[in-house]
Amino acid sequence: MAVDHPLDPIFNPRGVAVVGVSTRPGPDGRMGGIFLNALLEQGYHHDHGLYAVNPKMTEVRGVTCYPTVLDCPDPVDHVISQIPSEGLPSLVEQCIEKGVKSLHSFTAGLAETGDPDLVAQERAMVARAREAGMRLIGPNCMGLYVPGVGLGFNPRSPMEPGNVFLLSQSGANAGGIIDGLGRRGLRFSKGVSYGNAADLKSHDFLDYALHDPQTDLVVAYIEGPRDGRAFLDALKRLAREKPTIVLKGGITDDGARAANSHTGSLAGSIEIFDAVCRQAGAMRVRTLEDLLDLAVAMTTDMRYLHGNKVTLVGAGGGFAVLSTDQMAMEGLEVPWLPEATQEQLREIIPIAGTSIRNPVDANFGRDHPMDFGSDTGLTRRVFQSIAAAHSTDLILTTVGTRWYPGQDRSDRARGEQLSLTAEELSIISREHEVPMALILREARLEDAGDFVHDHGVASFPSIERAARAAATILEWKRRREGMPDFFTNNN
């Protein structure tokens, strides 16, 4: 598991101390605070030493509490600090003396305030740590999430490791991405919320992600790279080898001012940032939702998308019309199916009219509710016929996501139906090498994680968001001409 990279010890610490654990009960009635709670829930203490530091207590939630870091048993590789910023200089000295490898400061109120004294304090802290060979994460951030070793800052993050690397300058967005992607079935190799980036910066983490064999996809929320040149170089090297999705915060004047307040970032011109992403072969998205959707697409068979021809299979003509509009607005086409395929569909589908051209209307009346589960045979033949035509690059459908009056509508039954749908679609998808994606009504999107994603089928809460994800992938592939193509086929 060890990666030959200078940052590797940070992601695999042999002992963690939480300094400044809270003596007051939180909203959950428990003392200790968010980090101690998260480490306990994520299971870090099962394989490693976990210590609390606060001179006012001897024990908190079953964890021994020491007066200072120096009193903790060896080794303590990683320290999480919750103390006020005034105490940081002496904590740095103690950590150096203890041989700590990385210090994560949750504490805000340093350089991002713009106060010259606090800027100077942050700089001095970094200089002292570097001189002694200790690295700093933050300040003003949530720090590390490494499900493989039980490190985390949210008790409810997925505990199984995966292949997505998350880099976020914001703790709230890191939490939002882990939660949002986790519910849709994605899992993470590592996550870092790195705040002010006083010492370790985005390019350091991008370089680690490049060398981390557990990482196949990188998603990043960045407000302002501290070192533009180093960022471009690191992004270029990384995005050449691994798909990389970047969300930039502060792309408007008001937003840039907010970013400056938040992490002291100087956001710079979005035109330049966009050019950097394009040159590096990375994908840039404009909203957090787009980041989630694109990560879903890039961890399913939809990443093999290589053309803009879409076939829509859904219930109702009005849905078909609006969906077609959405596709066209994103530069995608909804061309008629070949005449021979239309002929086949006319034979398969009992009530056929104009609805078999594309979009294909799956609303064939109550005697034939096209749906895996209700009529799997008929439904399978419709999708097989469309996929076998090889006239389409992507099949988007709502089939199998609805329920009929009188059907057992328990969560379990719905989940089973969704799972069956995803499984059937994935078999046809892989046989004919045509990616498939499901449109799930918003409230159902949470089911995607349990029932859809593992079958390699992407899912989106609306046609608009599916279309945007598809268009972003295609544009990214066009721009990467001459660069390695990660996804030439889906075998």
Place this chain on the structure above:
Amino acid sequence: MAVDHPLDPIFNPRGVAVVGVSTRPGPDGRMGGIFLNALLEQGYHHDHGLYAVNPKMTEVRGVTCYPTVLDCPDPVDHVISQIPSEGLPSLVEQCIEKGVKSLHSFTAGLAETGDPDLVAQERAMVARAREAGMRLIGPNCMGLYVPGVGLGFNPRSPMEPGNVFLLSQSGANAGGIIDGLGRRGLRFSKGVSYGNAADLKSHDFLDYALHDPQTDLVVAYIEGPRDGRAFLDALKRLAREKPTIVLKGGITDDGARAANSHTGSLAGSIEIFDAVCRQAGAMRVRTLEDLLDLAVAMTTDMRYLHGNKVTLVGAGGGFAVLSTDQMAMEGLEVPWLPEATQEQLREIIPIAGTSIRNPVDANFGRDHPMDFGSDTGLTRRVFQSIAAAHSTDLILTTVGTRWYPGQDRSDRARGEQLSLTAEELSIISREHEVPMALILREARLEDAGDFVHDHGVASFPSIERAARAAATILEWKRRREGMPDFFTNNN
């Protein structure tokens, strides 16, 4: 309840017959088909005569089944036809003989196919009905939804009436809008899915909505008005008096082709349609989601929005940065709060830094999780201070929508917390005449109907969608200069 309008009998029929009820069990194991089932579930039979017509049965689901319409007891004002199109001409004759006032044909496969014989058949049917004074709805549509009298086409539509009139050329989109808005707490005066518009057209229904005292807001999905001049005139008269939201299907070349396949509509240029909406003072939206969001905004205090200055109150700096970007991209501003307000917030909020300017960071640590329920007093003072500054036109917040580890996270507890939040916000909102809106994570949006909407607080699944709704309202109000202002204050 009766409205002095020629279409009123259609929305208040004294008896309904469903012709062509199904003898085969549907996926729910029951015979009769969707319309009979919906009418029974919506309770039409409690106050009115409900009859089934099929010569092969004498009874279906407790409803007497007659061989023909002519055999049903008087009166039968409205007939819903599920029979194949070949049988329609003789059904029309029977309905005329019976004195039926309106015939709704669900059956597709007429003019929208483009087949000259079928086009001629549809035209002949219309001519014959008109000659005899009977009106036709459709063909190729789901027909009427009138919760006040128990008419409907979906068994699960809300049964309580409301003030939103829905017009939709598509049955699937009608269903999607009723379902989507219903879950978010809106209720309907009347709904019509009118398909091919062979006889009754969009302008007829718009004119009815204008005269219907139960209707305060109109939402319409239209593929192609059959008579452009009459449509513009009707839309102008209506939108002058009542807020009207229009979603146009077929605004791209591919989409227009799909619309032509669907309802035989000739979609026409979107530029012209857009100009028509602008001239009429109607709101045009581009997606079904935008229609839902705007309808939510227009049925809450957000309809009083009259300026583009937004204050954001949310957890986390990264969220603040992205939210500010979203606002700016939609032409909204996130200006700093007045110095005096910042001073007040600095006193109220224990841990203050740069986060009190705007966006206001509601993430003040675990000892003060700003949240109605966790610390109602503090949270109330923060919102009161912001609202009292009168420097903001809209307050958008995520406060009160999150849960903390260890809190009781049952649906009921979540609902109560949401309800408390909406109630507290609405009191402050109305005192200071500043609209408030909540951002609810996607899966929670379904709770809005039960807990948020009735307090006059709008809710949206993302900042992006909230920003779009706000921008559309402002643009609409700018264009309406010189027209009646529906919402000058919120008293």
